[in-house]
Amino acid sequence: MPISARNKLRGIVEEIQLGDVMAHVVVRVGDNLIESAITRRSADELRLKKGDIVVAVVKATEVMIQKD
Secondary structure (H helix, E strand, C coil), X not given: CCCCCCEEEEEEEEEXXXXXXXXXXXXXXXXXXXXXXXXXXXXXXXXXXXXXXXXXXXXXXXXXXXXX
């Protein structure tokens, strides 16, 4: 499926918490965790579960850079 977003991060679902309306999904990308709130319906349609390989797509108007 083509998509215009350029920031695509492949990772593994580390945790998923399903609520009545929303789902909280944690994806491990290397040493980092990406957290996302999606609708419960989307989580059900994707049949998301712990251990699934997914792509976190980031579409933002602002990305901050930090250097230690």
